[in-house]
Amino acid sequence: AQTVTQSQPEMSVQEAETVTLSCTYDTSESDYYLFWYKQPPSRQMILVIRQEAYKQQNATENRFSVNFQKAAKSFSLKISDSQLGDAAMYFCAYMSGGGTSYGKLTFGQGTILTVHP
Amino acid sequence: GAVVSQHPSRVICKSGTSVKIECRSLDFQATTMFWYRQFPKKSLMLMATSNEGSKATYEQGVEKDKFLINHASLTLSTLTVTSAHPEDSSFYICSAKPPGTSGRPHQETQYFGPGTRLLVL
Numbered sequence: 001a002q003t004v005t006q007s008q009p010e011m012s013v014q015e016a017e018t019v020t021l022s023c024t025y026d027t028s029e030s031d032y033y034l035f036w037y038k039q040p041p042s043r044q045m046i047l048v049i050r051q052e053a054y055k056q057q058n059a060t061e062n063r064f065s066v067n068f069q070k071a072a073k074s075f076s077l078k079i080s081d082s083q084l085g086d087a088a089m090y091f092c093a094y095m096s097g098g099g100t101s102y103g104k105l106t107f108g109q110g111t112i113l114t115v116h117p
Numbered sequence: 118g119a120v121v122s123q124h125p126s127r128v129i130c131k132s133g134t135s136v137k138i139e140c141r142s143l144d145f146q147a148t149t150m151f152w153y154r155q156f157p158k159k160s161l162m163l164m165a166t167s168n169e170g171s172k173a174t175y176e177q178g179v180e181k182d183k184f185l186i187n188h189a190s191l192t193l194s195t196l197t198v199t200s201a202h203p204e205d206s207s208f209y210i211c212s213a214k215p216p217g218t219s220g221r222p223h224q225e226t227q228y229f230g231p232g233t234r235l236l237v238l
Contacts, residue, residue: 037229042231043155043208043210043231043232044229044231044232045161045210045212045229046229047226047228050226089158091160091161103149103151103166103214103227104151104163104166105151105161105163105212105227106163107160107161107162108160109159109160110158110159110160112158
C-alpha cells in the first residue's frame with residue numbers, strides 16, 4: 001500500500017516571504033499522480049497543484065510550485081510571496097495511475113500553515 | 118470549474134437514528150464518487166468508492182452495513198449513516214471524478230464537496 005508522509009505538523013511564514021512544505025511518499029508503482037490540496041478554515045478542499053509522475057518538469061501554478069524528486073520520492077510545495085489567504089491546512093496526496101486503486105487518494109497527515117502579517 | 122455540493126452542511130441527530138448525506142456534481146457527470154471521513158485537525162480517510170449503477174467498494178475497516186452508499190445517477194451519491202452513535206460524529210466529505218477524456222491531466226482531478234458536519238447526541 002502507498003503511504004504519504006508530511007513531517008511538518010505546523011509551519012509559519014511572514015507575509016510576502018517564501019515557505020516550503022515537505023512531503024514524501026512510498027510506492028512501488030511507476031504511474032501515479034501527486035497533488036497538493038489546501039483546506040482553509042471553511043474546510044473546503046481546494047486543489048493547489050497537480051503533478052503527473054511521468055512528467056519530469058515540475059508543476060507551477062502562479063505562486064505555487066513543486067519540487068518533484070521521483071527517485072527520492074519527494075514532492076515538496078513552495079509558496080512564494082505568501083499571502084494571508086494562504087493560511088490553511090495543506091495536504092499532500094497520492095493517486096495510483098491504474099489498477100484497483102486508480103482514483104483513490106491517499107493523503108498525508110497535513111501541515112498547518114500560519115501566515116504572519 | 119467543476120462544482121460539487123453536499124447536503125446538509127451540518128446535522129445533529131439523536132443516537133440510534135439514521136442520517137442521509139447527499140453529494141451532487143452540479144456541472145459534470147461523475148461516474149465515480151468518493152466518501153471521506155475527517156476528524157478535527159486530522160487527515161482525510163477514504164471510506165468507500167461509489168460507482169454509478171454498481172455496489173460501492175468499502176475500505177478495510179469500514180462497516181458497509183453502517184455506512185450505506187447509493188450512487189443512483191451520474192450526478193448523485195448518498196451516504197446513509199444507519200443507527201448513528203456518538204462515535205460516528207465527524208466531518209464527512211465527498212469528492213467526484215469526471216469520466217476519462219482524451220486528455221489525461223484533468224481526468225485525474227477530484228473535486229470536493231464542502232463537507233457535512235455530523236453530530237450525534
